Amino acid sequence: MVFVIMGPQGSGKSTQAKLLSQRLGLYLISTGTILRDLYAANTPMGIEAEEYWSEGHLVPNDLMHKILLEQIAEHKNIKGYVLEGFPREEGQYTELEKIFKRPVAAVIDLTVDREVYMQRIESRKVIEKRKDETEEAIERRLNAFEQHTLPLLKKFEKDGIPVVMIDGTQPIDNVHQQIWDHIQSYLSN
Numbered sequence: 001m002v003f004v005i006m007g008p009q010g011s012g013k014s015t016q017a018k019l020l021s022q023r024l025g026l027y028l029i030s031t032g033t034i035l036r037d038l039y040a041a042n043t044p045m046g047i048e049a050e051e052y053w054s055e056g057h058l059v060p061n062d063l064m065h066k067i068l069l070e071q072i073a074e075h076k077n078i079k080g081y082v083l084e085g086f087p088r089e090e091g092q093y094t095e096l097e098k099i100f101k102r103p104v105a106a107v108i109d110l111t112v113d114r115e116v117y118m119q120r121i122e123s124r125k126v127i128e129k130r131k132d133e134t135e136e137a138i139e140r141r142l143n144a145f146e147q148h149t150l151p152l153l154k155k156f157e158k159d160g161i162p163v164v165m166i167d168g169t170q171p172i173d174n175v176h177q178q179i180w181d182h183i184q185s186y187l188s189n
């Protein structure tokens, strides 16, 4: 069983992915966090990937897939995954089931107006000091999201995978509760 959490930067998707994975006992795959951790740990793949993400570019699929396969190599007997930050473009969409070897039960689409997520990004810039929070990198990431990631929602739907839209501007607990209520019928997959 795989759940995918989608949404723009600042939509709260990493918070929601964490809450959902804990509640369901599923393994959390948060690609942005994985990339930053691998870089901080000085691993060769982490260093290679940083050249892309620090500028707001997507990490190339080959490298991203290798990183994910390594992350999940030791996962035996787990119920499934909550994915956050993956898939981000078409090639990743195609590879998803090959990498995670489980069907996608549902996709949660956190919707937030541009004005709101721009505000959230501005305020977290001060707190997190991420390398990719320069004006340029933020703009590139938003463009990548709109051009490459958003169209995947239609693909999921076309392939018969339910996409649940949740208003991401609500308080964290409300968003979580709504996700929880909506996914009950997809839990058996």
Ligand code: ADP
Binding pocket: 008, 009, 010, 031, 032, 033, 035, 052, 053, 054, 056, 057, 058, 059, 060, 064, 084, 085, 086, 087, 088, 092, 132, 141
């Ligand atoms: P955000 O969703 O706020 O852009 P993330 O922490 O999810 O932030 O990702 C940070 C950066 O890591 C992305 O801008 C991108 O460069 C890289 N990244 C994350 N996931 C992927 C992915 N699936 N494929 C390619 N690059 C990725």
